[in-house]
Amino acid sequence: MGRKNQMMIYGLLLIMLTNSCTSVQSVLPFPVSVSKEACKGKCPVYKIIILKSGEVDFEGVKNTKHTGRSKVLLSKKEFQELKQVYKTIDLSKLKNSYDQRIYDLPQTVIKNSNNSVSFKRNQSVPIELIKFVELLDEILKKNNLL
Amino acid sequence: MKKLFIVTIFITVFAIGCNKDDDDFMNLKSTLKIENTIIGALEGKYLYINLSLSDELSKDLILKADFSTEGVIAYINDEDYKKELEYSTDGKTWQKETNTNQVKFKSRTSNLKIRIPTIDDDLPETKEEFKLTLTPIADTDLSLTNELSEIKVSVVDNEVNKNPDEKGMLMEFAIADGYTGYTVTAIQNQISSSLEKEVIDEKYKRPVEDALKAFKLLSPSVKVVKFTILADPSSGLGGYVYNTTGEKGVDEWLMGMNIGFAYVDVTTQEGGTIPFNDNGIYGNIFTHELGHIITLNFDKQITFMKEGDACNHYRNSEGCSKPNSYVNLFNTDFYVTPPTNEPTHVTGYAKTNLEEDIAESFAHYVTQETTIPVSTNASSGALQKLNFIKGKSELDDLKSKIKTIYKLGYSDPGQQDILAKQVDKNGKPISCLNHKAILKALEKE
Known part of the structure; x- marks a missing residue:
């Protein structure tokens, strides 16, 4: 195989790979909402809707830095990081609920237009859900909402 | 012989030569x-x-x-x-x-x-x-x-740590039978605050020892087998509790407490260090968790049953409540026809569900310093619930016993206003301090 042909094949592979990544991201089900409920203590209670544009509609209910509604546009880096983790979650393949009978842990609900999952953080919860919520909390803290 | 002499001379000269080199070496x-x-x-x-x-x-x-x-x-x-x-x-x-x-x-x-x-x-x-x-x-x-x-x-550390890189230190203890002692079984995750380090060094002892005293107040067949502590007040999580046996119907419980609430003043923005449970918030949270075990155990409260089995009383995720169980009676009194007079619950968190409502009512009753006024149907839902707890001798007896172990305060500012929000039968609020008005309102009924 000539060097030119090899280069062409590599080039095509690269284009295919880039396109396939883009297509995975473009089908990510937005908007996605996340709500965190109360615990015995002072856990932050909030609702958030993340739009396809990276815009976030935040509503701080209790124990949050910002109480009430607020809109924030995530930075490109933040949104990219969030999408990377979000795309590892397929809500349609998860159970609707991972709640065990653990009293007083805060419940988190993640919802998109088709599916939802609710869970209290414990070892039976898929790690990607935990990571997604952890990253989201980190971003909300950076944006002075939590 | 002559040869040997010559060789010896050579070796000597060579050795001297080497030493001479060493002596000459100079680098500073x-x-x-x-x-x-x-x-x-x-x-x-x-x-x-x-x-x-x-x-x-x-x-x-x-x-x-x-x-x-x-x-x-x-x-x-x-x-x-x-x-x-x-x-x-x-x-x-x-x-x-x-x-x-x-x-x-x-x-x-x-x-x-x-x-x-x-x-x-x-x-x-x-x-x-x-x-x-x-x-x-x-x-x-x-x-x-x-x-x-x-x-x-x-x-x-070469002891067990499943997640050494995860933030949020979690210390785990196995509790001995009869609450005679405890063993540190693991420390999970990494240390990310000086408080967490202080807890590992020393500050874990008091919360665990107090917990053992409190667990002795439970019925002997209801066992708390594990106790865990975290020390992260910023997480906001106060505590948690669950039955570790899953669906076996055995009373072996785990209680977890955030002792950050015991050592940090969570009521202020600065969050300064406080002596152990100085504001009583930790004690209130512990009492709430204990309330769950008291109201959800298989000893006198719940009958274990499989999904689909018939239950003629209040049913929750633990099983079917026994006819005279606290949750069943609480359900009859407050959930079949919920009270409407505000405040209907002792705290906002009590509104989560019946299980949290009764645990909050118990913790709130135990925390009260003042005598609970007798309630009527016209009283606030919160006051009626406090009277429900007061009317159950086992729960009422625990009040003084828990207070010998823990200082108790309200976990939410303003909770003490519950009694102040008593309303008369016309829905008009009566200050708790205005005993004359309360009596007058009761007379009218």
């Missing part, structure tokens, strides 16, 4: 380097440091070690390692200086290995650190370029 200029400034070892093993000189020196170089934990959050305790340095040029033969915090870079060598012993104990700790600085002792003969920098040293 070099650069001192370190291989790695971040080192670590599992406890019980040695910590190793490798140094080198760009050029061999013709004179011994003495280095002094300074150990420091200043500014280190997950600092290591002195008893976990020896402040003794051993050194070697070949890594096989090790020696110590009389002054054990010093090592000698011998003349005519360019590499030096240093090792520091760590102590293997049975205490579950976690990844802990200290800083080490090696400094050449001043020698005016030498022209030394010192490229050594501070060494970050970590000693990793």
Whole structure:
């Protein structure tokens, strides 16, 4: 195989790979909402809707830095990081609920237009859900909402 | 014989010649380097440091070690390692200086290995650190370029830690039968605050010992077998509790408490340190968790049943409540026809569900200093619920007993206003302090 042909094949592979990544991201089900409920203590209670544009509609209910509604546009880096983790979650393949009978842990609900999952953080919860919520909390803290 | 004499002469001359070379060797200029400034070892093993000189020196170089934990959050305790340095040029033969915090870079060598012993104990700790600085002792003969920098040293605990890189230290205890003692079974995750380190060192003892006293108040067949603590007030999580046996219907419980609420003043923005449970918030949270065990156990409260089995009383995720169980009676009194007079619940969190409602009502009743006024149907839902707890002798008896163990305060500011919000039958609020108005309102009924 000539060097030119090899280069062409590599080039095509690269284009295919880039396109396939883009297509995975473009089908990510937005908007996605996340709500965190109360615990015995002072856990932050909030609702958030993340739009396809990276815009976030935040509503701080209790124990949050910002109480009430607020809109924030995530930075490109933040949104990219969030999408990377979000795309590892397929809500349609998860159970609707991972709640065990653990009293007083805060419940988190993640919802998109088709599916939802609710869970209290414990070892039976898929790690990607935990990571997604952890990253989201980190971003909300950076944006002075939590 | 003559040959042997000649050979001997040769050897002697050669040996003298060699010695003469050694004596002639003279170099007092070099650069001192370190291989790695971040080192670590599992406890019980040695910590190793490798140094080198760009050029061999013709004179011994003495280095002094300074150990420091200043500014280190997950600092290591002195008893976990020896402040003794051993050194070697070949890594096989090790020696110590009389002054054990010093090592000698011998003349005519360019590499030096240093090792520091760590102590293997049975205490579950976690990844802990200290800083080490090696400094050449001043020698005016030498022209030394010192490229050594501070060494970050970590000693990793060899007890169980499933997630050493995850934030949020979690300490786990196995509770002995009859609450006669406890064992630290694991420390999970890493230390990320000075409070967490203080907890591992000492501050875990009081919360665990108090918990054992409180668990003794439970029915003997209801057992708390595990107790866990975290020390992260910023998470906001106060505590949690669950039956560890899943769907077997056995009373073996785990309680987890955030002792950050016991040692940090969570009522202020600054969050300063406080003496253990000084504001009573931790005590209130503990009482709430205890309330769950008291109202959800299989001893007198719940009958274990499989999904689909018939239940003629209040049913929850634990099973079917017994007819005279607290949750069943609470359901009949407050959930079949919910009270409408505000406040309907003792706290906002009590509105979560019946199980939280009764646990909050119990904690709130135990916390009350004042006598609970008798309630009527016209009273607030909250006051009626407090009277429900007061009317159950077992729960009422626990009030004084828990108070001998814990100082109790309200976990939410303003909770003490519940009684102040008593309303008359026309829905008009009556101050709790206005006893005349309360009596008058009751007379009208």
